[in-house]
Amino acid sequence: MSHTRRSRWLAGAAALASLSMLATACGGSDSDNESGEDVTLRVNLFGKFGYTELYKQFEKEHPGVKIVETAEGDLGKYNTALTQRIAAGTGAGDVVAIEEGQAVNFLASADKFVNLQDHGANDLTDQYLPWKFEGATTADGETTIGLGTDVGGLAMCYRRDLFEKAGLPTDREAVAALWPTWDAFIATGEKFQDGIGDAKAKFIDSATNTYNSILMQGADHTYFDRDGELVIESNPAVKAAWDKALEMDEKGISAELKSFSPEWNAGFKNGDFATIACPAWMTGYIKDQAGEENAGKWDIATVPGGSGNWGGSWLAVPEASENQDVAIELVKFLSSADGQLAAFKEVGNLPSNPNLYEDPALQEATNPYFSDAPVGQLFVAGAANLEPVFLGAKNQPVRDAVENAMRSVENGQRSSSEAWSTAVSDAEKAAG
């Protein structure tokens, strides 16, 4: 008798404890839009998308809507957090950016996102480069999880002042003529190193960034073929890019700085390197890191070896969003022609809308920070002919493994051949 009573007491206490927990857990939730109340839309991005003005416009057109953006600087960190939140079904926000390397991955879990085809996405197909639209659409063509924002588009950013010091031409046409090919680029690098007479300033920032540019040029796929099989060894493009990039390190023209490290960031400001492979989105990053005091010292020329695609994103609405309708509207607005153009003007991200490529606003655009370089023409020139590069679901871990191995060569810890076999075995491990 007293036994049952005691356990009832215990149960009561437990219920009380969990109740009080529930109460605290529910304390902080936001109000949502059920009855036309104020809505807070959370936009979760990485790097720079240049949306500040667009948000203001959207908020003005939608009274009661408030947009809060969070942006992570480091793409790897962003991808990890986003994957985690999408998997958990909470916390991802109302609008998220999906980077090109993650699209295949998220398409495999397309049910975690709002199918934009249910919301008129099919009427928008002519607004995007065909492969850009397909890139966020499942293989059966039934589900589209994201609308395109920007595409990569490659160029080469360089420091005019350092080129001058090294006795190289500084005019962007003449600079472009220095490096029709990557071999010519390396030869120029050696000339730069001879001329600069300063051990600290190097020609390129790192082998890894150059490697990625070479790899993303004209390769149909990189580490994985379109069936998702790991082909790091059998795809000659990978090893060729690897060898070419490490040749630069061997020739002593690399500053050997790790991407997104404090040293790399400081390098933009201090002039530790004279060139950096420049997808359109990189121009915004350079301006940020190098700061106003270096305005006019940078310029942009074409990239060796023709155009290429590196980077670019889509905007998606997670299924877990509580404000789907407004969020979808915002995605359409931001990825519209006007939205893409505004983002281009703000941070230089190259639109994925081909109708804009003839637009005078784009054709005549110059970037004052980069010595008034005609960024519109430079990036648009190759954009229409860009070929999509297929990146498998496990692209990120494999890319991490290869970059780590490459950096271990730059740091003098391994020989190139040792590091290559590490890269291959790590890639096999990462691909599972």
Added chain:
Amino acid sequence: MHLRDRLARFDINGAPYVFIAPFFVLFGIFGLFPLGYTLWVSLHDWSLLGGNEGWVGFANYTELVGDEYFWNSLLNTFAIFVIATVPQILAALALAQVLNTSLRALTFWRIGVIIPTATSIAAVGIIFTMMFSRDFGIINWLIGLVGVEPIAWNQERLPSWLAIATMVDWRWTGYNALILLAALQAVPKELYESARLDGASALRQFRSITIPMLRPTLMFVVTVATIGGIQLFTEPLLFNPGANAITGGDTRQFQTSAMYVVEQAFTGQRFGYAATVAWILFAIIVVVSLVNSLLVRRIRSVD
């Protein structure tokens, strides 16, 4: 039995259980359940986004045994743990001794030693990473004054271990010192007095009175340091800023096991395998804590 009597009986027999119940309920929800669920996940092929993709039994565990990167992470974890913990506890003991004497502005010093513990771990990581950086770090500048070549702290194995251990020690030595100080103050003064009367030296007093009296506290300090040491994550992560931070250096020279769990779960998206690593790590913590407490228990037999 009357209700009154029953209540009185409950007050004696039942009430204590009610008072401690909230902890066990919370522990069950946030401690035991995740532990069991992690075990369940570790027996499956479980991808981060795709969820459960089928039962694989102990396949993940078999794979773990042959996984050189796991053993590498374990080596790093233990090396950093030993390099950090041994000097940390010795320093804490010395610090506690000093704080137990009659210094001027004693409260100031006692508060001072706890401040590093209250500092944000991210701030500690960022500041120390800057201090240890190769090109513009103050450590390399200092050792340069005595003619030592700059060390690439986060590229080579032993230097990176040392640098991370420094961060850990900076943060936790004061905390342990305060706990040991509290224990020191609980040692009856009479013991020292009679020891002095017997002509025992200061060293002998320390060895035969202080250390044995501190034994339970030392056990606590060592156990907490062990758990913290084996779970070490943030400091090494921040020590590798920039791309691919989670691999703990280009050759995984300072990747700890906790980092390996996160790498497998989120970069590699292998949730099942990450759960396996986490479970083995848990088992290792249990074993190491037991070994530690056995070692600390031996202290009594010193005299």
